[in-house]
Amino acid sequence: MKKTLLFAGCFATILACKQKGTSNNVAENKAFSAMCENYYQDGLKMDPISATFIGDERYNDLLPNDGSQEFIKKYKAYNENYLDSLKKYDRKSLNHNDQLSFDVLKDKLDMNIEGLKYHSEYLPFNQMFALPLTIGQLGSGTSAQPFKTVKNYEDWLKRMSAFSVWADTAIGNFKKGAAVGIVLPKALVVKMIPQMESMVVTTPEKSLFYDPVKLMPASFSAAEKQKITSEYSNAITNVIIPTYKKLGDYLKNEYLLKARTTSGWSAMPGGADWYAYLVRQQTTTNKTPEEVYQTGLKEVARIKGIMNSVKNSVGFKGDLKAFFEYMKTDKKFMPYKNPKEILDAFENIHQRMIPNLKKMFDHVPKTPFEIRQTEAFRAASASAEYNQGSADGKRPGIFYVPILDATKFNITSGMESLFLHEAIPGHHYQISLTQENTSLPNFRRFGMHNAYVEGWALYCESLGKELGLYQDPYQYMGALGDEMHRAVRLVVDVAIHTKNMTREEAIKYMTDNEAISTEGATAEIERYMGIPAQALGYKTGAMKIRELRTKYEKQLGAKFKLAEFHNEVLKDGSLPLSVFETKMDNWAASVI
Incomplete structure (x- = not known):
């Protein structure tokens, strides 16, 4: 998602609150x-x-x-x-x-x-x-x-x-x-x-x-x-x-x-302390860079095991990196002739999951939604992103897709998981529902915390099979690739900024562990070089939401309702993860 409230040269988003409700005082x-x-x-x-x-x-x-x-x-x-x-x-x-x-x-x-x-x-x-x-x-x-x-x-x-x-x-x-x-750099x-x-x-x-x-x-x-x-x-x-x-x-x-010729923040005066601050800011936790790094290594190993099982299930002979190369280069995975076909394919994903979506979400946004091609002037350096709509619904939420050459757009890049993350039910549901809810304080309507917002969107990627997606093993592999991508981030972001990992070493680590082109990996690594720690929020937040869901499923048994869990996750707007966890635990206790 493009965090439309995070601009270089502008300071952190101004949040605020307008109270509603009753009180003893x-x-x-x-x-x-x-x-x-x-x-x-x-x-x-x-x-x-x-x-x-x-x-x-x-x-x-x-x-x-x-x-x-x-x-x-x-x-x-x-x-x-x-x-x-x-x-x-x-x-x-x-x-x-x-x-x-x-x-x-x-x-x-x-x-x-x-x-x-x-x-x-x-x-x-x-x-x-x-x-x-x-x-x-x-x-x-x-x-x-x-x-x-x-x-x-x-x-x-x-x-x-x-x-x-x-x-x-x-x-x-x-x-x-x-x-x-x-x-x-x-x-x-x-x-x-x-x-x-x-x-x-x-x-x-x-x-x-x-x-x-x-x-x-x-x-x-x-x-x-x-x-x-x-x-x-x-x-x-x-x-x-x-x-x-x-x-x-x-x-x-x-x-x-x-x-500078160096890649990481620690190469600058005071850079190590600065980066540690950014880790806390972007994850809304007290985790140290090293703790994040170790989590990343464990997740990379776990997801790689699942990837190998999918590779074997389609009968591919060769190692995982060879499978990545096959998915990146085989022409059958690049069926599109023009940008419209790609945009239509994303809309098809949307339509296919609607029946199951209704079972998992009983509150949906009124804000209009559109899929658009990223403007040419910024497409070369842009990622797919979501730009939020206006609170009054007059401006739609927009899912932007950069398309430089439609004939090279690869379906195994994780189109289904990308849509779940950037569009529905990811950023579009979370941001729009929050903005539309006038009973919330303004700071929860219009504020954002990276780990919560991106964590929710990444968590939504994990809902693919429940939503009827990921039926094609290559699309599932794309989804695993997206999850691996977020795990790799935990490793390379910290290593670049605290362990003197070079740009080139980080690019190689990424291409060794996921199905991404060298060009794509380069753009990603350069993003982490320019915006330290921002990429850490995704996996940190998603793991917390999934951890809480698993805990409440066991704790509540038959009383656990997924739609109610999702309502509770979203209803109070963006929160720091520590505040969010306490709120969710109180909700679960009330259900019991």
Whole structure:
């Protein structure tokens, strides 16, 4: 999933809470609710792009210079002030909902403040999470930024104009980082340069930022259309194109020369402590990098055993790596001629599992859902991903599939498990149901914790056989490959950032243990190099959900109902795993 609330150059998603319910201490809860609502509103002003993505249009004209020292000081004060406010409340006097809010808010504030010890602003963007890429998506007119009214167009014009200031600060921060040894690996920088250069076009009409002009509503007057066309052409010519050229030139001519040849965070000053912090942040646990690494080794061995049994069941003669190569290269596994056939195949997966889906989920989202091909300008470096819909249902949840060459799209890549994860019942169900539930506090409606969100999606992959999928052994092998992929991540992410594993060694480990091309493994490993520890949340969260399901099945016996378990997992929104486990244990005790 593309975590649409996680942007490079932007700080952690602003969460908030608005209390509903009753309490023995009405005044206490009312004050707590007001404090949380203020936190929410203040946070949206600081992170207006996140506001745009959740459908709040009040700040669609803002693009904060979030790498500036002024902003960082403001952000620090914001977190410290609300942590002080939180200390004024007695958790025990709050009702159940407020206690969850208290726990999540405290965890969030503590982690945000601790994170300020590390100069993340010195690495303002990379080849995966980058405001320059997000701006391209928003400016294309096909993403969260609305282009339906004249004001919408005026808002985006202001946001575009601020991009140049943001870029100047990003370059300045790259330089500060280079001066103290906090720099990106060269392997990542060489991928960033063409991304910037692709936005430098000869005329405004050739820019993707001109697309909203082509899509202007017919209801606009001739004068409005002429004014917007002129203003957008001017902004693209004098702001957008020069800004991308400036970023590309700096990366190519200066930063690349100072980028490091090492792959991991521990190669930078203070990098080992920084990475340990990121592990805790992304897993929402107190696990050490070494504990995660050891879990990864055990899971790789376990899944490999199942893979071997599937290989043997289809009568393949040869070892597992030879089987991987067979699945990657045999033309029978690449039946598609054009992108539409691939998108239709994903919709077919959806339709096939609907009967069983209804048995396992009695609460389904109202938010519309679409399957789309990833835009060409970012497809080369993109993974399949889910972009959430808006809470009001006006913008659909979108499952994006990057297709560079349809004739090389391989069905054994795990199409069924991918759909379960990114689309239904994975991210689309979890995020949409949470956003639609207006009885939840805002921080649970619009917040996210990596281990919970990605853990749920990976857990959904394990439901394939129960949903009537994975009947074809090669699709099941693809699903096992996806699970192996998440297990491999636990090994290589930690090894890259704490054990001096090189990019090349990590790529080899990945291709040795799963059916992935060298190109695919390269993109994945480079992702972990640029966004440390994020990939650890998937397996950590999924194992916790599966562990709890297994425990409750034994504990509750005939009283265990899978749909009720799924309802309980999803109903309170995203939580840190420690808070989540306590909540689930209380639920199981109530069923007994």
